[in-house]
Amino acid sequence: MPQLRPPPVPDESDFTSRLRSPAVAARVGVWLGICFAIAFITGLISHEAYVHHPFIAFPTRPVWLYRVTQGLHVTTGTAAIPLLLVKLWTVFPKLFSRPPKKVGLLLVESLERGSIAVLVASSIFQLASGLLNSSQWYPWGFDFRATHYAMAWVAIGALIVHIAVKLPVIRDVLGADIDAGLHDRESMAAAAPISRRGLVRSAFLASGVAVLATAGSTVPLLRRVSVFEIRTGAGPAGIPINTSAKHAGVIPAALSDSYRLTIAYGGRELSFSRQDLEQLRQRTHDLPIACVEGWSASGTWTGVRLRDLLDLVGAPAGHDVRVVSMQTRGAFGTTVLPNQFVDDPLTLLALGLHGEKLALDHGYPCRLIAPDRPGVFQTKWVRKLEVIA
Numbered sequence: 001m002p003q004l005r006p007p008p009v010p011d012e013s014d015f016t017s018r019l020r021s022p023a024v025a026a027r028v029g030v031w032l033g034i035c036f037a038i039a040f041i042t043g044l045i046s047h048e049a050y051v052h053h054p055f056i057a058f059p060t061r062p063v064w065l066y067r068v069t070q071g072l073h074v075t076t077g078t079a080a081i082p083l084l085l086v087k088l089w090t091v092f093p094k095l096f097s098r099p100p101k102k103v104g105l106l107l108v109e110s111l112e113r114g115s116i117a118v119l120v121a122s123s124i125f126q127l128a129s130g131l132l133n134s135s136q137w138y139p140w141g142f143d144f145r146a147t148h149y150a151m152a153w154v155a156i157g158a159l160i161v162h163i164a165v166k167l168p169v170i171r172d173v174l175g176a177d178i179d180a181g182l183h184d185r186e187s188m189a190a191a192a193p194i195s196r197r198g199l200v201r202s203a204f205l206a207s208g209v210a211v212l213a214t215a216g217s218t219v220p221l222l223r224r225v226s227v228f229e230i231r232t233g234a235g236p237a238g239i240p241i242n243t244s245a246k247h248a249g250v251i252p253a254a255l256s257d258s259y260r261l262t263i264a265y266g267g268r269e270l271s272f273s274r275q276d277l278e279q280l281r282q283r284t285h286d287l288p289i290a291c292v293e294g295w296s297a298s299g300t301w302t303g304v305r306l307r308d309l310l311d312l313v314g315a316p317a318g319h320d321v322r323v324v325s326m327q328t329r330g331a332f333g334t335t336v337l338p339n340q341f342v343d344d345p346l347t348l349l350a351l352g353l354h355g356e357k358l359a360l361d362h363g364y365p366c367r368l369i370a371p372d373r374p375g376v377f378q379t380k381w382v383r384k385l386e387v388i389a
């Protein structure tokens with residue numbers, strides 16, 4: 001019987017392309033590092049906007065801050081995907097380098113390789129889970145936000161170790177011409193179909209295309225080239241919809257004549273029909289909806305200032321408010337609005353958008369709209385506002 005042998009494991013020296021050079025890896029790596037740094041910082045900001053800190057209050061101004069940081073987060077994450085693929089391709093032969101014989105060197109190299117393994121795994125996880133999340137696809141069983149946040153620290157930690165270890169090489173190859181050959185392996189002699197410069201430019205181009213294809217969800221001018229972004233601009237009043245009234249299961253309750261908004265503080269409760277709310281003093285403000293998934297849109301909202309409503313039940317400033325919707329399924333039926341948003345004069349219980357009655361899918365009879373707040377907390381189909389003692 002012929003023996004089945006596994007194919008031989010290649011050696012680093014079997015990879016001969018001139019393109020798989022530290023000079024290429026470092027140039028792509030710089031931009032990858034910049035993307036990761038921006039995504040990390042804006043991710044921390046998003047995390048802060050989500051957790052309700054009793055001591056560090058998330059600011060309510062500028063009203064567009066979360067819109068910009070979250071747009072940057074998703075854009076830099078998207079831009080990083082082609083860069084990471086090219087970088088992994090250039091350094092791939094390293095996987096097959098023979099370990100050094102000396103114990104001291106072996107220890108250093110094990111640490112280095114360990115950190116790279118962690119970096120590669122966490123980077124792929126971050127970019128893949130982020131991409132799926134921004135395309136509103138949640139095929140996993142874990143809490144996306146908690147996992148993506150924890151992995152961000154792992155990735156950034158491993159990245160810092162990686163840069164520190166590679167600094168001498170990075171300095172050398174970035175200080176010289178891309179074709180100078182510093183730190184190249186001896187086997188890198190084969191001709192390549194494109195130049196090193198060509199490969200680096202292609203990586204940047206692919207990254208730019210990925211950005212243009214997604215950034216239309218935040219930058220209106222880019223909308224027409226954003227082929228991946230089909231949600232933006234669709235939806236009543238030109239604003240996309242996240243969770244329709246049908247999906248939330250609120251249509252009968254939202255359209256019912258017996259609809260009342262209840263406002264509760266201490267033992268006091270007042271209730272308002274939609275007509276009652278329309279009789280109160282109306283204000284109009286331009287405020288964005290900025291979804292964590294990266295899309296955002298400006299709206300001109302008309303409605304009752306939240307603070308005015310709370311004054312009617314005698315609630316003093318400085319209290320958080322529980323915003324309860326008619327939605328019974330899903331995680332975002334009830335949210336808590338921190339007091340700095342409650343007391344901000346721009347925070348509205350909106351009844352209209354762009355001069356029209358609020359569409360059912362945008363939260364009719366009324367929805368919350370607060371400045372500089374992640375979209376997910378801009379609760380629609382509100383039925384109760386409860387001042388938390």
Ligand SMILES: Nc1nc2c(c(=O)[nH]1)N[C@H]1C(S)=C(S)[C@@H](COP(=O)(O)O)O[C@H]1N2
Pocket residue numbers: 239240241242243248289290291292325326327330332333361362363375376377378379380381
């Ligand atoms: N009750 C309720 N309100 C909600 C949601 C929801 O699922 N249920 N989704 C939120 C999310 S994730 C976003 S981005 C905004 C989007 O508002 P829009 O659909 O009017 O654009 O609504 C928020 N309000």
Ligand SMILES: [Mo]
Pocket residue numbers: 242290291292293375376
């Ligand atoms: Mo959202």
